[in-house]
Amino acid sequence: MTHRMLRPARAILVAAVLGSGLTFSAASMAQVSVNIAIGVPPPAPMYEVVPAPRPGYVWLPGFWDWDDGHRKHAWKKGRWERERPGYVYESPRWIQSRDGWVLVPGRWDEGGYKDKGHKDKGHKDKGYHCPPGHAKKGEC
Template sequence: MKSRTFTFLLTALLIGTAAVTPLQASAQVNVNINIGAEPPPPRYERVPPPRKGYVWAPGYWNWNGHRHVWTSGHWERVRAGYVYQNANWYQDGRGWHLNKGHWKKDKHAKHHRDHRNDRHGHGKGYHCPPGQAKKGHC
């Protein structure tokens, strides 16, 4: 009887550890993409009408390990005190790098300002046209 109880407890402990371990490991993963191949020109995407409480994250060329694949634009729920940084590619001496879209703390956030429909001070529902952010126009 003691042997069966011990086996049961040991099995439960191993299963519990296995269930928690992947969560801890995935919380620390940071992916940088560095390749030699230039991404194709951005695709035209029709930007949907503004949606209260959300910002539009435009599509971008992602890298799947073998080639560029298009990732369509999507809505991101607004986060107070943060601004959404669109995905972008840049080149340096080591090749091409992808910065995936992410939220960044807004250093210039004013507590009374409504960020839900205001993208970088450009007005309600603003969306930077494809390729313009890379050129520094947005």
Template sequence: MTRLTRTFAAVAALGLAFGAASFAPPAAAREYVSVTVGTRPPPPRFERVPPPRAGYVWAPGYWNWYHGRYVWVGGRWAAYRPGYVYRAPVWHPYGRGWRIERETWVRDPHWHR
């Protein structure tokens, strides 16, 4: 082996070692924060739903609990996810208060490829 070949092999090995050492797989944990409030949320506001957009679903507005009070979060377009159904946030009675179930995408049981 020539000196140039050895140098090239050493640099390649160092590069592979550095790349392997710096690889971080995506985190598998999910963050979930539960919010329970003592007062009932106000009734939903009326929102005019815009005409349909290809590749998107309408995510309606909802009341969110922010800094000790209810704040209206307006509706928005969410990118469609094939095989899933969008579920909007909803407040449920919980003990002596109210708890929000955050928006989520759930598997569509009727969807087939």
């Protein structure tokens, strides 16, 4: 085959690869979730001073993340994020599985605790965060 004969075939192949890659990328980016189990449990949470409430914002507390490059946990500081009406933020948390420790990422939960039968326990401050481990005990 000559180079002239390969050009149309190569162009069709490149177009097909690019077209399929673009088709998959938009759909796959919305649903990507990777769980990595590690053998090292996270350290105890670090104490952070929660700043005074900001109207229209929710305090997302800090948490231990896994830094794969350094092969250790790294503390991610808490931060403010614009509130989402009708949603409650669930902080990231580590769970122990049969394969090791897995980080469940933080997320915005539609409806929040009030729609799931949990009691508010009198915390009227939108910036309130239940300390780790207390929600499971029904203390928040």
